[in-house]
Amino acid sequence: MTGAEQAGGVPPDDEAAExxxxxxxxxxANPADVRRVVAxxxxxxxxxxxxxxxxxLPESIxxxxxxxxxxxxxx
Numbered sequence: 232m233t234g235a236e237q238a239g240g241v242p243p244d245d246e247a248a249e250x251x252x253x254x255x256x257x258x259x260a261n262p263a264d265v266r267r268v269v270a271x272x273x274x275x276x277x278x279x280x281x282x283x284x285x286x287x288l289p290e291s292i293x294x295x296x297x298x299x300x301x302x303x304x305x306x
Contacts, residue, residue, distance in 0.1 A: 270296035 258265045277284045285298045
């Protein structure tokens with residue numbers, strides 16, 4: 232069973248297109264809200280154990296969402 236089948240049978244390309252459409256709709260209402268939501272999502276994805284997300288994002292995006300800041304020292 233593929234991820235698309237597990238997620239209700241929606242192909243990944245359709246999911247991506249739907250997400251883009253939703254973000255565009257939100258951006259029309261308030262672009263600052265969309266930027267905040269995207270930054271929150273990227274930060275959450277980056278915190279997933281073993282994530283290498285920040286290594287794949289352009290420097291400008293990492294800086295914009297605060298992923299270039301040094302990680303806090305473990306306690």
